Amino acid sequence: xxxxxxxxxxxxxxxxxxxxxxxxxxxxxxxxxxxxxxxxxxxxxxxxxxxxxxxxxxxxxxxxxxxxxxxxxxxxxxxxxxxxxxxxxxxxxxxxxxxxxxxxxxxxxxxxxxxxxxxxxxxxxxxxxxxxxxxxxxxxxxxxxxxxxxxxxxxxxxxxxxxxxxxxxxxxxxxxxxxxxxxxxxxxxxxxxxxxxxxxxxxxxxxxxxxxxxxxxxxxxxxxxxxxxxxxxxxxxxxxxxxxxxxxxxxxxxxxxxxxxxxxxxxxxxxxxxxxxxxxxxxxxxxxxxxxxxxxxxxxxxxxxxxxxxxxxxxxxxxxxxxxxxxxxxxxxxxxxxxxxxxxxxxxxxxxxxxxxxxxxxxxxxxxxxxxxxxxxxxxxxxxxxxxxxxxxxxxxxxxxxxxxxxxxxxxxxxxxxxxxxxxxxxxxxxxxxxxxxxxxxxxxxx
Numbered sequence: 001x002x003x004x005x006x007x008x009x010x011x012x013x014x015x016x017x018x019x020x021x022x023x024x025x026x027x028x029x030x031x032x033x034x035x036x037x038x039x040x041x042x043x044x045x046x047x048x049x050x051x052x053x054x055x056x057x058x059x060x061x062x063x064x065x066x067x068x069x070x071x072x073x074x075x076x077x078x079x080x081x082x083x084x085x086x087x088x089x090x091x092x093x094x095x096x097x098x099x100x101x102x103x104x105x106x107x108x109x110x111x112x113x114x115x116x117x118x119x120x121x122x123x124x125x126x127x128x129x130x131x132x133x134x135x136x137x138x139x140x141x142x143x144x145x146x147x148x149x150x151x152x153x154x155x156x157x158x159x160x161x162x163x164x165x166x167x168x169x170x171x172x173x174x175x176x177x178x179x180x181x182x183x184x185x186x187x188x189x190x191x192x193x194x195x196x197x198x199x200x201x202x203x204x205x206x207x208x209x210x211x212x213x214x215x216x217x218x219x220x221x222x223x224x225x226x227x228x229x230x231x232x233x234x235x236x237x238x239x240x241x242x243x244x245x246x247x248x249x250x251x252x253x254x255x256x257x258x259x260x261x262x263x264x265x266x267x268x269x270x271x272x273x274x275x276x277x278x279x280x281x282x283x284x285x286x287x288x289x290x291x292x293x294x295x296x297x298x299x300x301x302x303x304x305x306x307x308x309x310x311x312x313x314x315x316x317x318x319x320x321x322x323x324x325x326x327x328x329x330x331x332x333x334x335x336x337x338x339x340x341x342x343x344x345x346x347x348x349x350x351x352x353x354x355x356x357x358x359x360x361x362x363x364x365x366x367x368x369x370x371x372x373x374x375x376x377x378x379x380x381x382x383x384x385x386x387x388x389x390x391x392x393x394x395x396x397x398x399x400x401x402x403x404x405x406x407x408x409x410x411x412x413x414x415x416x417x418x419x420x421x422x423x424x425x426x427x428x429x430x431x432x433x434x435x436x437x438x439x440x441x442x443x444x445x446x447x
Contacts, residue, residue, distance in 0.1 A: 002256055005294050008037040009078075013295070016074055027059050030074075041257030042226045047085055047264050054081045079291045086287040087263030091271055093284075094215050094243070095128070100179050101186045102212055106205060106240070107220035108232065109193025112248050112274075114144065116220045117190050118151035119274060119282040120246070125157065126280075130185040135160035135175040137168035137208065138192040148190055155279055158184075168192075168208050176212070189214075196235035209240050219268070220246045223256050230258070233266050244271035247285070251275040259290065331380050331388040334420050338373055375408060379416050382406040391417055 012033050016026070031052050038048045058077045095101050103120070107113050117134055124130040134152055138144035145162055152159045160175040172189055179187040189212065194201035209217065219242045221229045236242060245266075250256050250273050262270055270285040380388060382405035387394055394402070399413045406412075 002250075002290070002294050005037065005041050005257065008040075009034075009295050012037070013075055024060050027056065031056060034078075038257060038260070041260075043257035044227060044230065044261035044265060047261045050264075051081055051085055054084075075295055079295055082260070082291040082294065083287045085264050086260055086290060087269055091244075091269040091285060091287075093271060095130075095185070096215055100176065100184060101215040102176065103186060103188045103216045103218055104191065104209060104212055104214040105188060105218045105220060105246075106191050106236070106242075107193060108195065108222075109141075111193060111220045111222055113193065113220045114138075114147050114151065114190055116246050116248060116272075116274060116282075117148065117188050118155060118157075118279055120218075120272065121152065121157040121188060122155040122279050123272075123282050124186055125155070131183070132186045132188065133158050133160055133175070133179045133182070133184040134188045134190065135171060136162050136190040137171045138190055139164045139166065139168065139171075140192045144190070144192070151279075160187075168204060169211050172208060172212055196232070196239065202239045206239055214243075216243045216271075217241060218244050218246050218272070220248060223247050223249050223258055226258055227261070230261060230265050233262070233268065237266065237268075242268050244269055246270075246272040246274065248274035251281070259285075329424060331383065331391055331420060334423060335377060335380050337423070338376060375406075375412060376416055378406040379403075379408055379413055391420060 012030060015033075016030050034055070035048055035052055038051070039045070055077055058081070059074065105113050105117055105120075114136070121132045121134055124132050134148060134157055136145045136148045139162075142164070145164070149159050160171075160178055162171040162175075168191070175187055175189065191205065191208070192201065194205065196202060217240065219233060219236060221233065223229070225232070233242070233245070245262055245268055247259055247262070247270050250259065259270060259273070262268065273283055273285050275281050275283065379402060382402045383394070387398060387402075394413075394417065396410075399410050403410050403413050
């Protein structure tokens with residue numbers, strides 16, 4: 001989902017990250033690249049124009065936080081405006097408390113409504129622990145009722161039987177009565193696909209909607225349709241009140257940019273997205289999550305979570321204490337932290353977020369393997385207690401003795417001492433905020 005968009009935005013952000021500061025001159029080219037990227041993703045020109053205007057206004061003259069690079073500040077601005085455009089308000093699903101919630105599913109013929117109902121039913125059962133009943137009012141397509149039954153049986157969802165000889169209102173009336181008697185939480189009603197120009201079918205849908213008064217009216221639309229979907233939704237809006245959009249086939253990158261246009265142009269929130277053919281390829285639409293995905297932030301958040309989990313709260317607290325007392329940090333502490341660095345593996349990722357020199361960021365210490373750790377361990381264990389506590393006293397004669405005792409070279413000893421100094425510089429950078437706050441600070445940069 002959004003792979004092409006993410007790839008393009010990642011490249012754009014990387015380019016601006018090398019700038020000393022954000023100015024009108026260097027932002028102009030960046031905004032041009034963003035405009036092209038969004039147009040290629042089939043985002044509405046009206047939306048792009050507003051989006052670019054907002055970003056430019058925020059970027060020019062913006063006071064950049066000293067702890068952030070221009071690229072990071074730019075990402076924050078872009079994400080904030082993306083969320084506004086996509087819309088994250090009023091996007092929660094309406095469930096009636098201790099009453100039957102009726103969901104009416106509508107859309108074009110061939111839009112995948114019946115399959116989407118299967119996904120919704122399975123989703124409501126598993127995620128929200130709801131007792132779900134489904135029924136079909138599609139009396140025009142012979143296989144429609146049978147198709148719903150087949151899909152429902154696979155996910156063990158109950159189906160209220162309907163017949164082609166009945167009217168949609170009669171089917172719905174009986175299904176609602178049955179659902180209430182059997183104490184179902186949700187009744188999902190499938191409808192026949194139709195075009196807005198078909199007056200007979202649109203009048204039927206209006207009558208059905210008026211009778212049912214659904215808790216949610218969900219419009220299923222294929223994202224592959226692109227910007228045409230905006231006009232389709234707007235035309236349906238003239239006849240029926242739509243509460244939410246189910247956008248399907250977002251696993252395709254071809255025209256998925258329509259997801260960035262729908263809420264702004266129709267004022268209807270996208271509440272569900274389908275990102276594959278499997279029954280569980282459905283998720284709630286979340287503007288913050290989508291924005292993070294587009295801007296390539298999801299991997300960063302996942303990495304932070306993984307590091308914290310691997311490192312453990314106990315070790316984080318220990319390191320936090322050591323960082324605050326970095327002046328007394330010695331080679332014994334250094335060896336312990338090397339073991340931890342090897343364990344969490346992704347410490348280099350965190351260093352890239354700090355305003356420190358590339359020499360420190362690219363230090364060989366953060367690409368440590370087992371053989372290198374054994375060598376460091378051997379060198380440190382060849383030192384006296386005093387040398388470990390006070391590395392500054394290690395001069396040439398001591399280095400020769402340590403190298404001989406550890407089976408290494410003087411160059412190896414020098415490299416170790418240089419790495420130790422690099423670690424102390426890093427610790428000095430973060431000692432004022434602590435390691436735990438350091439994690440949170442990185443998250444704040446990208447949230």
